[in-house]
Amino acid sequence: MQDTIPVLTIDGPSGAGKGTTARAVAARLGWNFLDSGAIYRALAVAAMDRRVSWEDEAALEALAESMDLVFEAGPAPRILLWNNDIGRRILTEECGNLASKMAAFPAVRRALLDKQRSFRRLPGLVADGRDMGTVVFPDAPYKIFLTASAEVRALRRYNQLKEKGIDVSLAHLTEEIEERDRRDRERQTAPLRAAEDAVVIDSSDLTVDEVIEACLSVVTSH
Numbered sequence: 746m747q748d749t750i751p752v753l754t755i756d757g758p759s760g761a762g763k764g765t766t767a768r769a770v771a772a773r774l775g776w777n778f779l780d781s782g783a784i785y786r787a788l789a790v791a792a793m794d795r796r797v798s799w800e801d802e803a804a805l806e807a808l809a810e811s812m813d814l815v816f817e818a819g820p821a822p823r824i825l826l827w828n829n830d831i832g833r834r835i836l837t838e839e840c841g842n843l844a845s846k847m848a849a850f851p852a853v854r855r856a857l858l859d860k861q862r863s864f865r866r867l868p869g870l871v872a873d874g875r876d877m878g879t880v881v882f883p884d885a886p887y888k889i890f891l892t893a894s895a896e897v898r899a900l901r902r903y904n905q906l907k908e909k910g911i912d913v914s915l916a917h918l919t920e921e922i923e924e925r926d927r928r929d930r931e932r933q934t935a936p937l938r939a940a941e942d943a944v945v946i947d948s949s950d951l952t953v954d955e956v957i958e959a960c961l962s963v964v965t966s967h
């Protein structure tokens with residue numbers, strides 16, 4: 746039954762615009778939304794709080810399995826980890842970087858599979874991440890690989906963090922994004938890559954609205 750529920754997967758590197766686009770497309774279609782990166786970021790927060798080393802695969806696997814993580818939808822969405830709102834803590838690049846290190850472990854990825862697949866509910870799902878189309882929902886009927894140049898992505902992230910009052914240097918951010926890209930692309934398990942049946946969209950020279958329309962047309966023109 747679950748397999749017949751439609752899924753649109755949007756994978757790609759950091760700052761390509763996946764979250765912004767996926768959220769808007771989900772709202773336009775009236776579908777559910779999965780921010781899989783937030784699950785990996787929540788694991789990073791849990792590990793920091795419980796003093797679990799990012800190098801301890803078995804302990805991270807156990808933590809991933811025991812995490813009580815709730816995504817509250819609605820006009821003011823919240824992410825609750827053991828009932829604590831971690832929405833702001835997961836935004837930092839430190840958290841993204843730590844998440845990317847933990848995400849390289851096969852046991853950690855396996856432990857988070859069911860949680861991600863549980864978002865596949867009627868009437869449909871838009872799923873944002875790195876391996877949505879290749880590993881988590883390989884049977885999804887609609888797949889997009891959203892990308893943009895590293896310079897554009899770093900600048901977008903810089904402006905986004907500044908708007909949220911988080912102070913960062915553009916040079917440092919560019920280095921971190923490049924390091925994270927490399928790790929995500931080169932890892933053995935579920936590396937960042939476009940699924941063979943994905944439509945590739947380069948958002949470097951597109952506005953947010955143009956990207957949203959391009960994604961919607963992948964679903965409506967199918």
Ligand SMILES: Nc1ncnc2c1ncn2[C@@H]1O[C@H](COP(=O)(O)OP(=O)(O)O)[C@@H](O)[C@H]1O
Nearest residue numbers: 759760761762763764765901905948951952953
């Ligand atoms: N096409 C675009 N043009 C300009 N800015 C964009 C575009 N897409 C996304 N952004 C901005 O870039 C930042 C990063 O986007 P986000 O959706 O968080 O990327 P990702 O989820 O791929 O890491 C956000 O501030 C967002 O508003």
Ligand SMILES: Nc1ccn([C@@H]2O[C@H](COP(=O)(O)OP(=O)(O)O)[C@@H](O)[C@H]2O)c(=O)n1
Nearest residue numbers: 759760781782783785844845848874875876
């Ligand atoms: N499906 C996913 C989603 C995120 N991740 C990891 O989690 C990190 C943070 O993901 P994110 O989607 O929040 O990152 P941004 O694209 O927002 O920068 C990524 O760098 C990946 O290493 C993953 O491995 N698989």
